[in-house]
Amino acid sequence: MTSIRERNKELILRAASEEFADKGFAATKTSDIAAKAGLPKPNVYYYFKSKENLYREVLESIVEPLLAASQPFNQGGQPADVLRAYIRSKIRISRDLAYASKVFASEIMHGAPHLSAEQTAQLNEQAKHNISCIQAWIDQGLMAKVDPHHLLFSIWAATQTYADFDWQISIVTGKAKLDDADYEAAAETIIRMVIGGCEVSEGSVKPVKVVG
Amino acid sequence: MTSIRERNKELILRAASEEFADKGFAATKTSDIAAKAGLPKPNVYYYFKSKENLYREVLESIVEPLLAASQPFNQGGQPADVLRAYIRSKIRISRDLAYASKVFASEIMHGAPHLSAEQTAQLNEQAKHNISCIQAWIDQGLMAKVDPHHLLFSIWAATQTYADFDWQISIVTGKAKLDDADYEAAAETIIRMVIGGCEVSEGSVKPVKVVG
DNA sequence: GTCTATAAGCCGATAGAC
DNA sequence: GTCTATCGGCTTATAGAC
Numbered sequence: 102m103t104s105i106r107e108r109n110k111e112l113i114l115r116a117a118s119e120e121f122a123d124k125g126f127a128a129t130k131t132s133d134i135a136a137k138a139g140l141p142k143p144n145v146y147y148y149f150k151s152k153e154n155l156y157r158e159v160l161e162s163i164v165e166p167l168l169a170a171s172q173p174f175n176q177g178g179q180p181a182d183v184l185r186a187y188i189r190s191k192i193r194i195s196r197d198l199a200y201a202s203k204v205f206a207s208e209i210m211h212g213a214p215h216l217s218a219e220q221t222a223q224l225n226e227q228a229k230h231n232i233s234c235i236q237a238w239i240d241q242g243l244m245a246k247v248d249p250h251h252l253l254f255s256i257w258a259a260t261q262t263y264a265d266f267d268w269q270i271s272i273v274t275g276k277a278k279l280d281d282a283d284y285e286a287a288a289e290t291i292i293r294m295v296i297g298g299c300e301v302s303e304g305s306v307k308p309v310k311v312v313g
Numbered sequence: 314m315t316s317i318r319e320r321n322k323e324l325i326l327r328a329a330s331e332e333f334a335d336k337g338f339a340a341t342k343t344s345d346i347a348a349k350a351g352l353p354k355p356n357v358y359y360y361f362k363s364k365e366n367l368y369r370e371v372l373e374s375i376v377e378p379l380l381a382a383s384q385p386f387n388q389g390g391q392p393a394d395v396l397r398a399y400i401r402s403k404i405r406i407s408r409d410l411a412y413a414s415k416v417f418a419s420e421i422m423h424g425a426p427h428l429s430a431e432q433t434a435q436l437n438e439q440a441k442h443n444i445s446c447i448q449a450w451i452d453q454g455l456m457a458k459v460d461p462h463h464l465l466f467s468i469w470a471a472t473q474t475y476a477d478f479d480w481q482i483s484i485v486t487g488k489a490k491l492d493d494a495d496y497e498a499a500a501e502t503i504i505r506m507v508i509g510g511c512e513v514s515e516g517s518v519k520p521v522k523v524v525g
Numbered sequence: 526g527t528c529t530a531t532a533a534g535c536c537g538a539t540a541g542a543c
Numbered sequence: 544g545t546c547t548a549t550c551g552g553c554t555t556a557t558a559g560a561c
Contacts, residue, residue, distance in 0.1 A: 105544085124423060127340035131537065141546050146538060203422065210419060211336060212480045221484075228485050250486055251502035258474035259467040266470075268424045272433075273440050274462055290463035298506030317526085342554065353528050358556060 110148050112138040118159050118200035125207055126156050126215070157215055160208055163201040164220050166194055174231045179304030180238045181296050184256075187231075188295065191260035192288045196279075202264035228253065243302040252299065259291045322360050324350040330371050330412035337419055338368050338427070369427055372420055375413040376432050378406055386443045391516030392450045393508050396468075399443075400507065403472035404500045408491075414476035440465065455514040464511065471503045 116137035120129045131152050135142040149155040170190035173183040195202055208216060235249035263270060263279070271277055279287075295301065328349035332341045343364050347354040361367040382402035385395040407414055420428060447461035475482060475491070483489055491499075507513065 125337050125339060125419075127337060128423075130535090142537090143539075143546060144544095147545075152537065206478075207337075207419070207422060209478055209481050210415065211340075225484055232485070245505070247502050247505060248498045251499045252506075253485075254474055254478075254482060254499070255467075255471040255503060255506060258470035258478075262466055262470035266418075266421055266466075269421050270466060272437055273444070273465075286460045287463045287466070290459050291467060293457070293459060294464075294467060294506040294510030296510075297512070298508075298510030300509070343556085344554075354555095355528060355557075356526095359527080364555070 109140060113145055113148060117155050121156055121159055122200040122203040159201055159204050160215055163198060163205045166198060168227055170194060171227045171231055174234050180243050181301045181303045184295055184301060185292050188256060188260060188291050189288050192284055195260055195264035196284050199264045206261060206265040245300040247299050263287060325357055325360060329367050333368060333371055334412040334415040371413055371416050372427055375410060375417045378410060380439055382406060383439045383443055386446050392455050393513045393515045396507055396513060397504050400468060400472060400503050401500050404496055407472055407476035408496050411476045418473060418477045457512040459511050475499060
């Protein structure tokens, strides 16, 4: 059953995501969140106690999806398949959870002052695991010798940029909003650079060779 | 001659860069900037008139270096050489102008409310030019058919991430600060993905071919 | 030119009526 | 549970002494 409570909390959370993403934590006014949600300001405090609490709920809503995106690394499989699936998941997050994604990015940029130590640790553990997976592939000769850290940083950056810097992307592409084909092209470009650039093994076919 | 005026302005600008980069515009207190500069707060207002003015000076200090980084595209040359030089310039900016770089990123994330229309236009023009260069190379068969927009977004993201998300990079690498070798490895990883992944012609040697 | 001391206003938070 | 009306603290900005 969707009580008034649940409906209002949802309205506030949605409004807060947008406001925090657009302006950042400090520049966002709770009165603006309330106005965007179509509710009086004290309701915001009634449901969420404080601005910081509300912010944390928005922020933490993205952590689980981010961890879930690393599933391909946890399940194992051919390097190229894992990387492709990972990149597509990350792009999907940028597209479908754009606001929370941006809030997360802003938070990380400023040293994650609001993220719980536990969640920071979880994300860090997952990153370490992904890096050791990539290192193992390299050791097995399944891909070129690149530094796994830097490869991961590039994948994060290239996929997140579609949420974080959407304004710039709109300007340069001349499109107010990217459509499905644009996101598909983005994913393919990144996949090409990662799989091709790092000469990642496809598994079933023989490793790609480059001739001069 | 370096008058007290110039020295103080410089102290304030430097302190402001760090504070704005660390906390963002809204969360930064002018009293903290003054304290970090070792000067009384009214000096900040005496030299810069307002917080916003000071912020704009920090912000705009990065525009020229950013435009200069695109020089390789303006000078022409072999595709691989141009892209390599461009990527190295962008990485250098992330390393040497980390604070201003981060302020710029934060600004773009929030829709560039403080950037002048003129500078926005300049940066956009340069981006458009770089994109048409890449498109021309593709049309001439000098590189694979990738969408130049997405290629450029990936390069921007992958290079800027070292300034913008330095906190995350420190955590994952376990290093408080990256050294020259780390930046070199970063540049090489990105160059490999771009040149290799997009099969960019080296010019002197024949175009790379991939065989299954 | 420099700095102490203060004004002015904004915004997070809540008391208390309904 | 909901909302009007208001408080209180914090921060930008400056007046005015030196």
